[in-house]
Amino acid sequence: MQLSYADVQRLAYANSPRSRVEVAGKLASDYATNSLSVKEKEMAVDILRLLAGDAEVRVREQLSNHLKACDDLPHEVAIMLAHDIEKISVPVLRFSNGLEEEDLIEVIKSSRQLAKLEAVAQRDHVSATVSEALLQIHSDSVATTLIANKGAIINEASLLHTIENMAKHESVIDALMQRGGLPVVCIEKIFMNVSTQMKKRLAKEYQISRHLIEGKLEYAREMTTLGMATRNSGVNVEALVRHMHNQRKLTSSIVIRSLCVGDLRFFECAMSELTDVPLENVGKLMLDAGPNGFMALYRLSPLPPAYYEAVKKLLDMALDATHNGKMRPHDFSKQIIDNIKSNSYDLSIEYMPLLLAIIKGNASELSSIH
Numbered sequence: 001m002q003l004s005y006a007d008v009q010r011l012a013y014a015n016s017p018r019s020r021v022e023v024a025g026k027l028a029s030d031y032a033t034n035s036l037s038v039k040e041k042e043m044a045v046d047i048l049r050l051l052a053g054d055a056e057v058r059v060r061e062q063l064s065n066h067l068k069a070c071d072d073l074p075h076e077v078a079i080m081l082a083h084d085i086e087k088i089s090v091p092v093l094r095f096s097n098g099l100e101e102e103d104l105i106e107v108i109k110s111s112r113q114l115a116k117l118e119a120v121a122q123r124d125h126v127s128a129t130v131s132e133a134l135l136q137i138h139s140d141s142v143a144t145t146l147i148a149n150k151g152a153i154i155n156e157a158s159l160l161h162t163i164e165n166m167a168k169h170e171s172v173i174d175a176l177m178q179r180g181g182l183p184v185v186c187i188e189k190i191f192m193n194v195s196t197q198m199k200k201r202l203a204k205e206y207q208i209s210r211h212l213i214e215g216k217l218e219y220a221r222e223m224t225t226l227g228m229a230t231r232n233s234g235v236n237v238e239a240l241v242r243h244m245h246n247q248r249k250l251t252s253s254i255v256i257r258s259l260c261v262g263d264l265r266f267f268e269c270a271m272s273e274l275t276d277v278p279l280e281n282v283g284k285l286m287l288d289a290g291p292n293g294f295m296a297l298y299r300l301s302p303l304p305p306a307y308y309e310a311v312k313k314l315l316d317m318a319l320d321a322t323h324n325g326k327m328r329p330h331d332f333s334k335q336i337i338d339n340i341k342s343n344s345y346d347l348s349i350e351y352m353p354l355l356l357a358i359i360k361g362n363a364s365e366l367s368s369i370h
Contacts, residue, residue: 017056017058017059020051020054020056020059021056021058021059021062024051024054024059024060024062024063025062025066027044027047027048027051028048028051028062028063028065028066028067029066030044031044031048031066031067031070032066032067032069032070045074045077048063048067048074048077049074049076049077049080051063052076052077052080052081053080057085057087057088060081060084060088061087061088063077063081063088064081064084064087064088064089064091064092065091067081067092067096068091068092068094068095068096069095069096070096070098071097072098073092073096073097073098074098075098075100077098078092078096078098078099078103079099079103081096082096082099082103082107083107083110083111086113086115086116089107089116089119090115090116090119091119093107093116093119093120093123094119094120094122094123095123101127101129101130104120104123104130104133105129105130105133107120108120108130108133108134108137109133112137114139114141114142117134117137117139117142118141118142118145120134121134121142121145121146121149121152122145122149123149123151123152124151125151125152126146126149126151126152126153127153128153128154128155128158131146131152131153131154131155131158132154132155132157132158134146135154135158135161135162136161138165138166140166140169140171140172141171143162143166143169143172143175144169144171144172144174144175147162147172147175147176147179148175148178148179150179156183156185156186159176159182159183159186160185160186160189162176163176163186163189163190163193164189164193167190167193167194167198168194168195170198173190173194173198176190177190222251222253222254222257225240225244225254226254226257226258226261226263226266237265237266237269238269238279240266240269241266241269241270241273242273245270245273245274250270250273250274252302252303252304254270255267255270255271255274255301255303256303256307256311256355256358257358258270259311259314259315259318260314260336260355260358260359261332261333261359262318262321262322262328262332262333262336263328264286264318264319264322264325264328265325267315268282268283268286268325271286271297271301274300274301274302274303275297275300275301276300277297277300282297285297286315286319287319287324294312294315295308295312298311298312306350306351307351309349309350309351310345310349310350310351310352310354310355311355313345313349313352314336314352314355317335317336317339317340318332318336321335321336321339333359333360336359337356337359337360340352340356340359
């Protein structure tokens, strides 16, 4: 152990701050570099605990600087330093593994010193719980620092909360856009909440068309909903459609897209909800081979009249490909595309090219269906 008996004596009895600073630096350095035997380390822990409460700032600062990245910094010492003044706490809050998640959250709750909070936000690993606590502060500098940290886990709920409450802070929005990998719902929320001027600036800086983005977001949201209804047998499609209708989200776009992806159950429930025609009767009208049954149903719905011919032809093809809705083949899209192309429906039927683009999944080619 590099700390001599004389050093210990000076530490114990000398009133000189300079002496305690020197001894603190030597002991902390030895501890951090693992230069002590097991017995010496046990004794050093007791001394470090005393030094962490020393009245001289320079003594505590020596501990912070030498022990901030120490892998086995005693928990009690780490907490004492973490709650100290900024120049002492910041290095420990930024680097120390001696602090647990609960310790960090306690610091966040008990302090409004931005330097401390930003230090926590910069840690190599920040859990979702700590991130949530930091974002609840509603500080633009803390939020920007955290979002820019790739080692921070931020869940969707926290992201949405931040966007809703901090959309006026351009630094936060910039950090979110730079972070990448945002859920579609978060990107959508950004464009819903920021100012028109901010929309224009983001579109310019990220070289994207605002209208195109919003079109893609609409496409992605609707396709996600349809995917949930199509792939999950546990979903009550009738209840889902009713909920969407009550929330004014059962748009013409998603109803027609459900047909494009071969989800006849969703399409059937949607047509019943939109027309107030009983579900059983909707099924019969969809299967009617004559020209009048489905036309009457379609006219009762808010679907755009100009799309009728394309939708009717697509319905006939979808019924054939799915054996009247009993099963959806894995190559449904390919069958429908081949059918459209081989019969030149994309050339002879108005709006069929748009439906073809939806079937292919080319979101960038889509315009909204109204």
